[in-house]
Amino acid sequence: MLSIIVAKAKNNIIGKENKLLWHLPDDLKRFKNLTTGHTIIMGRKTFESLGKVLPNRKHVIFSQNPDFKIQDENVEIVHSMFQIQEYIESKEECFVIGGAMIYNLLMPYVTKMYVTEIHKDFEGDTFFPKINPEIWKEVKREKGPKDDENDFDYDYVIYERR
Numbered sequence: 001m002l003s004i005i006v007a008k009a010k011n012n013i014i015g016k017e018n019k020l021l022w023h024l025p026d027d028l029k030r031f032k033n034l035t036t037g038h039t040i041i042m043g044r045k046t047f048e049s050l051g052k053v054l055p056n057r058k059h060v061i062f063s064q065n066p067d068f069k070i071q072d073e074n075v076e077i078v079h080s081m082f083q084i085q086e087y088i089e090s091k092e093e094c095f096v097i098g099g100a101m102i103y104n105l106l107m108p109y110v111t112k113m114y115v116t117e118i119h120k121d122f123e124g125d126t127f128f129p130k131i132n133p134e135i136w137k138e139v140k141r142e143k144g145p146k147d148d149e150n151d152f153d154y155d156y157v158i159y160e161r162r
């Protein structure tokens with residue numbers, strides 16, 4: 001099964017110039033806790049924004065470039081949807097970690113979403129797709145812990161496909 005994990009602003013912005021726009025240490029900790037030991041699926045740009053292969057996770061990276069290669073036993077490069085069928089059908093939870101192109105591509109196959117909703121608008125160039133309440137049911141919402149570095153509130157929200 002596929003689950004999305006994302007942090008998004010009130011206006012659905014998720015990034016700018018291939019970077020995140022906020023630093024939320026608790027959210028990063030949550031990302032690590034949820035994804036460690038699992039497969040993470042991402043676009044080539046998001047992989048480049050991570051800057052390295054994350055420990056204890058299998059990375060599946062989408063690229064259309066046949067020459068794009070990463071020499072690491074925990075990395076698989078994929079070029080088409082066919083190659084991720086096994087992850088869609090798997091009983092294991094596999095995490096779609098972005099960015100916008102890959103969220104849009106895979107959202108129809110996703111059954112659960114872990115969304116950090118930041119209660120503030122940001123200026124950026126990359127958007128998360130609109131969460132349609134006719135398709136997605138909010139099943140859990142908790143307030144993210146206050147953060148000395150940030151002046152905004154945020155919630156950890158879980159959605160499941162209806």
Ligand SMILES: NC(=O)c1ccc[n+]([C@@H]2O[C@H](COP(=O)([O-])OP(=O)(O)OC[C@H]3O[C@@H](n4cnc5c(N)ncnc54)[C@H](OP(=O)(O)O)[C@@H]3O)[C@@H](O)[C@H]2O)c1
Pocket residue numbers: 005006007008013014015016017018019020042043044045046047049062063064065068078079080081097098099100101102103105126
């Ligand atoms: N806030 C969050 O939770 C969050 C999470 C992740 C990312 N982000 C942000 O999102 C931004 C990056 O998102 P993005 O949409 O620009 O890029 P992206 O989705 O990370 O990567 C796009 C790349 O994926 C490959 N790709 C896309 N569709 C494909 C397909 N159908 N088949 C094969 N390959 C395909 C292409 O790689 P090639 O060009 O190599 O062909 C494409 O350039 C950054 O600002 C990042 O910080 C935010």
